[in-house]
Amino acid sequence: MHKKATISTFMLLAILSVLIISFSLILGRYSISIKDLWLFIQSCFNADIKVQPQIKTILIDIRLPRIIAAFLVGGTLSITGATYQGMFRNPMVSPSILGVSSGAGFGAALAILLALSPFMMQTLSFAFGIGAVIAVYAISLVTGKKHEKCLTLILSGMIVATVFAALISMLKYVADPNDTLPSIVYWLMGGLSDIEMPDLFFIAIVSIVGLILLSISGWKLDMLSFGDEEARTMGIHVERFRFLVISIATLMTASAVSISGIIGWVGLVIPHISRMLTGSKNAVLLPTSFFIGGIFLLIVDDFSRTVVSMEIPLGITTSLIGAPFFIFILIKSSNKH
Amino acid sequence: MIELRELSCGYGKKPILSGVNLIINKGELTCVLGKNGSGKTTLFKTILGLLPSMGGNILYDGKILTSYSGKGVARLISYVPQAHGTPFPFTVLDVVLMGQYIHTSGMFGKPQRQNIEKAIKCMEVLGIESLMYKNISKISGGEKQMVFIARAIAQEPSFIIMDEPTANLDMGNSIKVMKVAQLLKQKGYGVIMNTHMPDQALQFADKVIMLKNGKISNIGDPQQVLKSNTLTDLYNTPIEIIEGFTSNGKSRKLLVTL
Numbered sequence: 001m002h003k004k005a006t007i008s009t010f011m012l013l014a015i016l017s018v019l020i021i022s023f024s025l026i027l028g029r030y031s032i033s034i035k036d037l038w039l040f041i042q043s044c045f046n047a048d049i050k051v052q053p054q055i056k057t058i059l060i061d062i063r064l065p066r067i068i069a070a071f072l073v074g075g076t077l078s079i080t081g082a083t084y085q086g087m088f089r090n091p092m093v094s095p096s097i098l099g100v101s102s103g104a105g106f107g108a109a110l111a112i113l114l115a116l117s118p119f120m121m122q123t124l125s126f127a128f129g130i131g132a133v134i135a136v137y138a139i140s141l142v143t144g145k146k147h148e149k150c151l152t153l154i155l156s157g158m159i160v161a162t163v164f165a166a167l168i169s170m171l172k173y174v175a176d177p178n179d180t181l182p183s184i185v186y187w188l189m190g191g192l193s194d195i196e197m198p199d200l201f202f203i204a205i206v207s208i209v210g211l212i213l214l215s216i217s218g219w220k221l222d223m224l225s226f227g228d229e230e231a232r233t234m235g236i237h238v239e240r241f242r243f244l245v246i247s248i249a250t251l252m253t254a255s256a257v258s259i260s261g262i263i264g265w266v267g268l269v270i271p272h273i274s275r276m277l278t279g280s281k282n283a284v285l286l287p288t289s290f291f292i293g294g295i296f297l298l299i300v301d302d303f304s305r306t307v308v309s310m311e312i313p314l315g316i317t318t319s320l321i322g323a324p325f326f327i328f329i330l331i332k333s334s335n336k337h
Numbered sequence: 338m339i340e341l342r343e344l345s346c347g348y349g350k351k352p353i354l355s356g357v358n359l360i361i362n363k364g365e366l367t368c369v370l371g372k373n374g375s376g377k378t379t380l381f382k383t384i385l386g387l388l389p390s391m392g393g394n395i396l397y398d399g400k401i402l403t404s405y406s407g408k409g410v411a412r413l414i415s416y417v418p419q420a421h422g423t424p425f426p427f428t429v430l431d432v433v434l435m436g437q438y439i440h441t442s443g444m445f446g447k448p449q450r451q452n453i454e455k456a457i458k459c460m461e462v463l464g465i466e467s468l469m470y471k472n473i474s475k476i477s478g479g480e481k482q483m484v485f486i487a488r489a490i491a492q493e494p495s496f497i498i499m500d501e502p503t504a505n506l507d508m509g510n511s512i513k514v515m516k517v518a519q520l521l522k523q524k525g526y527g528v529i530m531n532t533h534m535p536d537q538a539l540q541f542a543d544k545v546i547m548l549k550n551g552k553i554s555n556i557g558d559p560q561q562v563l564k565s566n567t568l569t570d571l572y573n574t575p576i577e578i579i580e581g582f583t584s585n586g587k588s589r590k591l592l593v594t595l
Binding site for chain 2: 086089090091216217219220222223225226227229230232233234235236237275279280281
């Protein structure tokens with residue numbers, strides 16, 4: 001992709017992001033017009049302009065945190081998915097390949113069972129997400145021969161994910177079916193309904209720093225997608241670089257999952273859509289995936305919270321909207337070739 | 338100069354090759370021959386530092402090669418692997434440009450204009466600049482091999498190791514690759530390759546190494562080493578070398594099986 005085309009893609013994505021964020025702000029059960037939103041934006045810069053207090057509360061305390069969360073979670077899952085697809089040389093890989101989602105799910109379920117505070121739930125979920133990947137890495141170090149590193153990592157990921165899935169089932173089995181069990185099930189389906197501004201502080205920092213670090217690692221990731229041996233003969237310190245990438249991606253995914261629950265599909269599909277748009281160069285692909293993923297999850301979340309009176313869990317909607325969309329994209333790309 | 342002293346190499350605990358003593362010079366085309374599983378690729382991977390040696394030393398201009406960093410080795414020796422590829426559709430220019438990674442600065446490296454210019458020059462050497470913006474997965478096997486040779490040149494090394502560069506190629510493309518290997522040798526690179534076609538060694542190589550039973554069984558000038566008896570012994574099948582003449586009267590040696 002040429003430089004000019006890259007710049008115009010990013011410009012387009014930035015404009016699209018602003019439009020969809022604005023649209024999401026006026027969307028909801030309490031009707032807020034574009035005029036109200038414009039007045040509110042003006043009031044942020046000009047103290048003389050007054051806005052109805054309930055509009056201000058709805059925009060700042062209810063809708064904005066959720067919109068930021070949807071954008072960051074979607075972006076984070078997509079960029080980490082694209083990163084892992086490049087690193088593992090496999091377009092079928094998702095961000096949860098190294099067990100982070102299962103670990104995070106267990107942490108959250110445990111916190112729900114122990115009736116801990118929402119903050120503690122996020123912390124436990126984050127910690128177990130990281131812990132699961134550390135376990136995967138440790139298992140791969142013990143079991144893996146040097147030349148089969150990627151395969152042993154994926155297999156270790158499957159082992160750890162299976163163990164955590166069993167542990168989650170065990171927690172569900174002992175949970176109170178009237179109270180805690182529905183909470184656990186609902187959390188595992190993913191959703192952003194209880195998000196508040198302070199919850200976003202951590203993920204905002206992690207995802208933005210991660211976005212920058214992964215994007216500038218793009219060229220090295222390109223080389224890694226030719227396999228460990230080729231990358232090494234081109235001068236890449238494969239072990240060190242892979243450890244760095246896994247660490248960044250794990251921190252990002254764990255911070256996202258800990259506030260959103262398990263949202264599948266986004267991290268698998270969005271990188272494909274982005275690749276069709278911008279090509280395979282990770283330096284361009286990764287930031288593109290972040291923005292497209294953010295926009296996608298925001299649209300899906302808008303749909304989840306508005307289409308019926310009861311909110312639909314995000315994990316369900318991402319799959320229901322994502323699957324046909326992916327079929328459409330595949331048909332379109334196969335026609336093109 | 339690359340020097341192997343009493344080198345043992347292999348996977349796991351049992352060496353595939355042992356007691357390898359060898360000198361490889363710049364400006365020479367060295368051809369390694371041997372049956373499947375004789376240790377040709379293992380030897381290459383050990384020289385490249387992809388496999389740890391199981392004994393002995395590899396020296397580069399008198400300095401032990403393991404004392405070089407990964408980037409250091411990449412500046413000295415580049416590699417054209419046997420099976421290469423990525424599931425992702427990179428352009429030819431992107432792939433060749435990767436060879437320039439070791440010549441960029443910073444922890445993450447970022448290709449600059451001069452790196453791109455150098456990558457294009459490497460493509461021009463091989464006459465593949467017209468493929469520059471083509472998708473690597475959409476070009477032919479012969480073209481792909483040229484792209485990976487261009488990437489190896491882009492590393493600006495002293496030595497280029499090619500692992501069976503003519504495997505899976507048709508006759509025309511095989512000859513093309515061998516002529517490129519000869520061109521690179523003339524440009525001063527030390528080219529080390531292996532092949533299952535001893536004819537190629539006979540026609541193009543400056544030095545031939547035969548591997549058998551975990552050792553170097555023969556080494557030297559192809560005209561001296563490639564004889565009916567040595568080849569018969571190497572491949573366990575009767576092979577004769579006959580002499581023929583081309584239409585312009587040049588004498589050529591040919592290998593025939595009986």
